[in-house]
Amino acid sequence: MKRLFLAPAFAVVLFLAACSGGNQSSDQSGESSAPAATTDTSSAASSAASASTPGSDIPGIADVPVSTEIDLTGDDQMKFDKTLFKVKAGQDIKLTMKNIGKLPAAAMSHNVVILLPGTDVQAFGTAAVAAAATEHIPQNMINDVLAHTKMLGPGASDQITVKFPKPGVYDFICTFPGHFATMHGKIVAE
Numbered sequence: 001m002k003r004l005f006l007a008p009a010f011a012v013v014l015f016l017a018a019c020s021g022g023n024q025s026s027d028q029s030g031e032s033s034a035p036a037a038t039t040d041t042s043s044a045a046s047s048a049a050s051a052s053t054p055g056s057d058i059p060g061i062a063d064v065p066v067s068t069e070i071d072l073t074g075d076d077q078m079k080f081d082k083t084l085f086k087v088k089a090g091q092d093i094k095l096t097m098k099n100i101g102k103l104p105a106a107a108m109s110h111n112v113v114i115l116l117p118g119t120d121v122q123a124f125g126t127a128a129v130a131a132a133a134t135e136h137i138p139q140n141m142i143n144d145v146l147a148h149t150k151m152l153g154p155g156a157s158d159q160i161t162v163k164f165p166k167p168g169v170y171d172f173i174c175t176f177p178g179h180f181a182t183m184h185g186k187i188v189a190e
């Protein structure tokens, strides 16, 4: 029985080899003009689609309205009250952050640090731990920072104006040591 299946399969291989003129590199370079053009067109189309709807794969983003203000609080449970925002790129956005906790600043402070798209959040949050002298903003990764608030003790708040330079998904985290694992969210600029 096996031979009956192998024989047709072998015939197909021979047929394909004959069609490609025995050129084994046809997949990579030979006769590449037609397939490559097809690939370029489809990838350009898909990247254009994703560029027009950045972050469209984020669960719940479809229900988030576009806003011109971002109001956040942080608490003693190391949580932001909201984690998903949608804004327009190029627009001035007013961001307000308040620490509504009661624990002393040395034990429980919060900030909001907005990172540029593509930033390694894990690496940034880890580097921030040692940056106590600069309110836990690591100066060696300052180029990854779009904007940030002050580090805020209990009851304190800060307001900043942020402009998102281009459409994309911007992570935001609190960089107080140990916080970014639970205090993180996303701002989608469209």
Ligand SMILES: [Cu+2]
Binding pocket: 074, 078, 109, 110, 111, 174, 175, 176, 179, 183
């Ligand atoms: Cu925090």
